[in-house]
Amino acid sequence: MQFDNLADFFAMGGYALYVWLSFGVSLLALLWIVLDSAATHKKLLKTAQSEQARQARIDAARKAKPINSESEQAGS
Amino acid sequence: MWKWLHPYAKPERAYQLCVTLQPYFLWPGILCLVIGSIWGLAFAPQDYQQGDSFRIIYIHVPSAILSMSTYTAMAVAALVGIVWQWRTAFMAMIAMAPIGAVVTFIALFTGAAWGKPMWGAWWVWDARLTSELILLFLYLGVIALYGAFEDKQQAGKAAGVMALVGVVNVPIIHYSVEWWNTLHQGATISKFDKPSIAPEMLWPLLIALLGLALFIAAVTVMRMKNEIIRREYHRPWVKALAAQALGDNHAV
């Protein structure tokens, strides 16, 4: 340990503001990018699930009323 | 010879690879960053000229070095994608862009915070800071271009071309700015560049560098997983994945 006590360590020889600001902002930035990536991951999985559920509902509806879907195909 | 690589061009396999790799990058990366920072902050000897303010070096230099390497890695991925038509290479490229921009921002911010006690100003048009700023613009350009396209396949290719144009420019920018700097300010204070560094100062720096590199790799892998899902979300394997991760309560 280069510092005599904890207070000295936090004072950083008078450069506390600059040193702790640098380390703090860097920590926040790195934390943010990890959290953002994780949150996006979750959101995408949810989107995937709801989209596929929707697709499944559409398919089920098509199967339930085959006449309707045929007329749709003829129309399109 | 390269055949073993080809399965990873398939999104599902690439996803599995990302899942496997993520813990090996993330935790050692965080560990190294913590060790490097604590060692650098508390145990490395003081610089005799700059006092304790020099401890900013333990984040500034790794982030400055890796901001450039990440951009280069992006360009390599883009080249692989364009030449061999690998879709996953474009995904890797765009996964690297945000973390690269964040690292560049860190290099800029810590440079400014270091500059204040050393130069007496938060911002000095120093050669290194200026080229980091331009590098940040290049990153933001690639991200903005990617975001502008609806079709992410097309977006990846477009952003890839821009990353390649940028990487040709990075060395030119670097040297032109350095040259411009010496032209306009004479001999600037460039203690910043190479403090003749003692081994007990160097070790924590190398550890922090390794840690940040692993951390960047980890974030890249995380974001690459996202990119793969974004383009494949109608596939059955994504459905199984979502069901596994979120629980099957949404199922109809």
Next chain:
Amino acid sequence: MNGLYQGIFKRDIALAFRQRSELAQPLMFLLMVITLFPLGIGPGPMTLQKIGPGVIWIAAILSSLLAMERIFRDDFWDGSLEQYMLSGLPVSAIAGVKVLVHWLVSFLPLALFSPLLALFLNLTVDMYVALMLTLVLGTPLLSLVGAIAVGLTVGLQRGGVLLALLLIPVFIPLLIFATSAVDSAALQLPYRAQLAIIGAMLLLAMAAAPFAIAYALKVSQN
């Protein structure tokens, strides 16, 4: 083959001259931006001479960004670009022709305009000669590199600001070397080194850009 390229060349020139106002607007913009500097900074002859080269080059880059889209925009939206790409001619060569036309219609007038700008900003004759040389060597670089970004953004509805964001950082080295050449000329120093570097960048762009533009256009056409 040659005839086809000549056809594209003639057609583009004719189209450019039919839209005269679009041709003149970037030049007017350039003139106005340059007028702003003495008003904003002060009309001291020495001040103007000091900032002059930088001002002219920055204004040239900004005004070129305004007109840059024109390289491919109309051809993209009316479908003739698609026709060119289906014609079987190498797309890179067609892109080269279009870049050449763009340079002729937007930067040649700028070079003709430059004596007026030099007078406005109190440049000496030596500085003016250096400025002309940097413009001649540097503006083709703007067209070539700009065309890559235009190729990428041409399919987007609102590509204008994005184009500027992409291109400004890429043009910084050119700005540095060009202004420093004119500064050297002001001090009666040799500036061949700067010109050589700009020339080298231009050659690099001439070798690589047509292929990048061709790829970019293919991406845009999807």
